Amino acid sequence: MNFIGDLGSLFNALPGAAAQGLVWGIMAIGVYITYRILDVADLTVDGSFCTGGAVCIMIMLNNQNVWIAMFCGMLAGMAAGFFTGILHTFMGIPAILSGILTQLGLYSVNLKIMGKANQAINANKFDLLISLRFIKNVPLYKNTIFIVAVITVVLIGILYWFFGTELGCSLRATGCNGKMARAQGINTDLNRVLGLMISNGLVAFSGALLVQYQGFSDVNMGRGAIVIGLAAVIIGEAVFGRIFHNFGMRLLGVSLGSIIYYLVLQIVIWRKFDPDLLKLLSAVVVAVFLAVPTWKSRYSARVLRFLVRIGVKGGMN
Amino acid sequence: MLEIQNISKTFNAGTVNEKQALKGLNLTLEDGDFVTVIGGNGAGKSTLLNAIAGVWLVDEGKIIIDGKDVTKLPEYKRAKFLGRVFQDPMNGTAATMGIEENLALALRRGHKRTLKQGIAGSERKLYRDILANLNLGLENRLTSKVGLLSGGQRQALTLLMATLEKPKLLLLDEHTAALDPKTAAKVLETTERVVNQDHLTTLMITHNMRDAINIGNRLIMMSDGQIIYDVSGEAKRKLKVEDLLKKFAEASGEEFANDRMMLAK
Numbered sequence: 204m205n206f207i208g209d210l211g212s213l214f215n216a217l218p219g220a221a222a223q224g225l226v227w228g229i230m231a232i233g234v235y236i237t238y239r240i241l242d243v244a245d246l247t248v249d250g251s252f253c254t255g256g257a258v259c260i261m262i263m264l265n266n267q268n269v270w271i272a273m274f275c276g277m278l279a280g281m282a283a284g285f286f287t288g289i290l291h292t293f294m295g296i297p298a299i300l301s302g303i304l305t306q307l308g309l310y311s312v313n314l315k316i317m318g319k320a321n322q323a324i325n326a327n328k329f330d331l332l333i334s335l336r337f338i339k340n341v342p343l344y345k346n347t348i349f350i351v352a353v354i355t356v357v358l359i360g361i362l363y364w365f366f367g368t369e370l371g372c373s374l375r376a377t378g379c380n381g382k383m384a385r386a387q388g389i390n391t392d393l394n395r396v397l398g399l400m401i402s403n404g405l406v407a408f409s410g411a412l413l414v415q416y417q418g419f420s421d422v423n424m425g426r427g428a429i430v431i432g433l434a435a436v437i438i439g440e441a442v443f444g445r446i447f448h449n450f451g452m453r454l455l456g457v458s459l460g461s462i463i464y465y466l467v468l469q470i471v472i473w474r475k476f477d478p479d480l481l482k483l484l485s486a487v488v489v490a491v492f493l494a495v496p497t498w499k500s501r502y503s504a505r506v507l508r509f510l511v512r513i514g515v516k517g518g519m520n
Numbered sequence: 521m522l523e524i525q526n527i528s529k530t531f532n533a534g535t536v537n538e539k540q541a542l543k544g545l546n547l548t549l550e551d552g553d554f555v556t557v558i559g560g561n562g563a564g565k566s567t568l569l570n571a572i573a574g575v576w577l578v579d580e581g582k583i584i585i586d587g588k589d590v591t592k593l594p595e596y597k598r599a600k601f602l603g604r605v606f607q608d609p610m611n612g613t614a615a616t617m618g619i620e621e622n623l624a625l626a627l628r629r630g631h632k633r634t635l636k637q638g639i640a641g642s643e644r645k646l647y648r649d650i651l652a653n654l655n656l657g658l659e660n661r662l663t664s665k666v667g668l669l670s671g672g673q674r675q676a677l678t679l680l681m682a683t684l685e686k687p688k689l690l691l692l693d694e695h696t697a698a699l700d701p702k703t704a705a706k707v708l709e710t711t712e713r714v715v716n717q718d719h720l721t722t723l724m725i726t727h728n729m730r731d732a733i734n735i736g737n738r739l740i741m742m743s744d745g746q747i748i749y750d751v752s753g754e755a756k757r758k759l760k761v762e763d764l765l766k767k768f769a770e771a772s773g774e775e776f777a778n779d780r781m782m783l784a785k
Contacts, residue, residue, distance in 0.1 A: 365635075369628055372617075372638035376625050379614040386573070386612070387681070388599035388629040 213473045218338050218348065220469035224462030225351040226333075226412045227431055229358060231439075231461045232454050233405030234432030240366070241378040241398040243291075246302030248406045248432060250309030251283040252425030255407025256414035257316040260324050263415075269332045273411040280407020281400040283309060288396030313422050321421040324414065331415045351412065355458050358405065363451035365401075374398055406432075427482055430489050435461035437492045487514070521721040522549040522689055527571055527581030528745075541567040542578070543745035549689070549721055554736035557725045558764070563742040565725045569691045572723070574598040586688045600630030603682030603720075605675065605695040612678030615667035619658060619677065622666055623647045626681035650680055654710060672703030676710055683714050690715065692724040708735070729761045741768060 230252060237245040259276035263269060283305055290301035314320065326334045333347040343349050365371045376384040377394040384391050406428070414420040439453070439460025447456045472478065491514035498507050524547040530540045541564045549555060559565050571578050572585075574595040583591045585601045606612050613622050624639040644662060651659040654676050658669075666674060675695060682690060692711065696704035712735060715722050726732050732739055738752035741764065749767050751759065 367638050368635045369624075369633040369638050370635055372621060372625060373628075373633045375617060375621075376614045379616045380611070382606070382611050383614055384625075385595045386599055386602075386604045387625050388596050388631075389625070389633070390594075390596045 209473075213470065216469050216473070217466060219335055220465040221462050222333075222335070222338055222348045222351060222416065223413075224465035225348065225355060225458065226409055226416055227428075227465065228409075228435060228458035228461035229351075229355060229412065230406045230409035230428060231432040231435030231457045232355075232358065232362070233402040233409065234429065235436050235454065235457045236362075236398060236402040236405070238433065238436060239378075240375055241395060241402075243298040243378075243395070243399075244302070244429070245284075245287065245399060245402060246299060246429055247283055247287045247305045247309075247399070247403055248302075248428045249425045250306035250313065251280040251403040251407050252410040252413075252428045253313045253420065253422060254283055254309055254316070255280045255410030256420040256424060257313050257322070257410075257422075258407070259411035260322050260414045260420045261316055263324060263329055263331075264322065269330060269415070273332070273408060276411035277404045277408040280410070281404040283407070284399035284401070284403030285396060287403070288399040291399070292392035292395055310422065317420060317422065320423075321419055323419040326418060333412060333415050334418065335416055347416065354412075355455075358408075359451055359454045359458070362454060366450060427485065430482075430485050431461070431464065433493070434464050434485060434489045437489065438463050441492070490514075521551045521553070521586055522547070522572070522723075523582075523584040524548070524572070525582040525584070527578045527583065529567060529571060529576075529578050541745055542571060544581070545746055547740070547747060549723070552719045552721055553738055554715055554720075554722045555724070555738045555740060556732040556736045557723060557740050557742060558727070558729060558732045559742035560768075564745040565742050566693055567745075568742070569604075569693050569723065569725065572598075572689070573602055573604060573691060601688040603685075603687035603690045605678045605682050605690075605692050607694040607697050609671040609674040609678070609698055612681065613666045613674050616665060618663045619651070619666055619669075620644060620647050620662040622677065622681060623684060626684045629685045650684070654680070670703075672699050672707060675699060675703075675707050679707065679710060679714060683718060683720065686718055687720065690720045690722040690724075692722065694725050694727060697727060729764055733759045733761070733764070743768070 230248065234245075234248060237243045255276035257276075258279040259272040262272035262275050286308075287298075287301045287305040290296045290304055291298045294301075296304070324331070326336055331337075333350055335347070337345050337347045366375060373384065373389045374394045374397065376387070376389060377391045378398070381391045384394075410425065413424065436457050437460070439456035439458070442463065443452075443456035443459060447453050468481070471481070471484070476484075491511060494514070495507070495511065498510055502510065524545060526544045526546055527542055528540070528544055529542040530538060532538050545564075545568065547568075557565050557568070570576070572583060574590065574593055574597075577592065581591070582589060585598070588601075590598050590601070604612070614625070617625075620639055620643075624643060627643065647662060648659045651662075656673050656676060658673065658677070666677065669677065675698075679695070695711070696707050699707060708731065711724070714720070722736070724736065726735075733756070737756065738750070739756050739759070740747050740751075741749035749764075
């Protein structure tokens with residue numbers, strides 16, 4: 204294949220990558236809420252992402268409206284977040300372990316919801332909201348990228364409003380300084396549970412969108428979701444952090460970060476990178492960027508640039 | 521205003537680290553009392569304040585604030601009655617939130633947090649006025665992140681937050697100890713002004729004996745989880761640092777071996 208044709212295949216793949224990035228971006232916003240606002244690394248998402256997709260696809264296969272199916276998927280995700288929250292607060296288990304426990308349990312739950320390891324849904328027989336087939340040659344109002352972009356903007360608007368309310372502010376205070384929050388009469392345990400529910404609701408909603416997009420659900424579809432979410436958060440902050448200060452814009456930055464992640468992934472695949480190694484690459488890149496704040500406080504700017512360079516190169520090779 | 525009946529608290533019970541931090545302590549505060557608390561390291565001063573605040577529940581005894589038994593109430597529910605300032609300036613405020621957002625959180629202490637806007641526009645004038653009283657230039661920086669403020673500024677802000685919604689009882693846990701002397705004096709001055717203005721019932725732990733004598737109408741000395749000396753009114757005004765040192769040696773049977781206290785005299 205000549206180079207021009209090769210480049211053409213990349214350009215053909217980019218809209219799909221952008222759509223996927225947008226869908227995963229909603230999950231990344233959920234990760235942002237736990238990781239940045241509640242200051243908790245919540246691993247529930249690896250399970251609740253699939254739960255949202257599984258619930259959505261099973262309800263659609265029973266000929267229910269797609270919006271009802273997605274809403275139920277979101278509720279299932281919120282339930283997962285609730286369980287993690289109870290493990291963490293009422294039972295006093297460290298947050299990270301609580302998430303792992305819920306995630307493990309959800310694997311069985313997801314299998315039971317689907318009845319088997321995966322379920323397919325045909326875009327011709329069911330009235331899907333989005334699909335990888337609705338990206339080119341469809342009217343704008345049916346275009347997947349357009350629809351998911353609108354949903355993302357609406358969700359960011361709702362979250363922006365919520366985190367500006369009295370309750371939302373108390374949730375931010377809980378994540379920032381629990382001692383202060385309690386001294387100001389804030390029920391920090393309740394807020395942690397609430398935050399985990401909101402986060403996992405978004406994650407499951409994103410899963411419900413992804414199963415429609417790809418036309419199937421799979422019990423392993425959420426594996427490594429937390430890493431993709433963190434990558435999107437970090438990319439969003441690295442690229443847009445200096446220009447986006449407003450809370451709503453930061454959430455938008457996370458969504459854009461997710462799109463960038465999938466575009467870069469597409470380029471890496473196009474360059475014939477061994478797909479088996481993709482998850483390792485993601486893990487290394489995220490690990491390096493998570494290390495930057497520590498390195499920044501410990502080493503000079505020159506050493507820091509060097510460390511990041513060898514870290515990223517190490518991941519690429 | 522505050523009634524503490526025979527409270528006890530043991531940490532790490534049944535282990536080698538077992539420590540009985542409060543031993544059947546009794547204390548009654550009248551409305552408007554400003555009590556300074558002194559004592560050596562490990563005397564149980566902070567433990568007493570934490571017991572009142574409900575950081576954990578006491579093993580025995582009763583705590584009554586303004587006629588209401590709060591012994592079994594969790595920390596966030598007791599906050600309704602209490603204003604608190606901590607020793608570490610980082611502890612009292614939310615660093616990633618703005619000055620006005622912190623004040624708005626404090627204004628809603630003891631009220632249900634709803635889905636109304638977190639800061640009503642009308643509140644900003646109140647915030648600007650009370651911040652102007654501090655003379656720290658914070659009144660023009662309402663939206664600045666608290667993390668950008670100095671320790672003294674944060675501590676002054678915490679004090680405002682503790683008293684914005686008038687508390688039944690103000691708990692100050694060595695709130696000037698982490699500040700440089702000049703800033704400490706300023707925060708202490710603000711403390712006295714705010715307390716006198718609102719007639720707040722106050723418990724203030726300090727390691728500075730001179731402050732303990734000069735401020736407030738009553739002084740208690742703690743040792744080994746108990747109150748060993750309680751003086752108020754005229755007798756307190758006549759106290760000297762030497763008297764306190766002697767009193768401590770008498771009551772506890774040991775020298776007052778606390779470097780910070782010695783330096784502070």
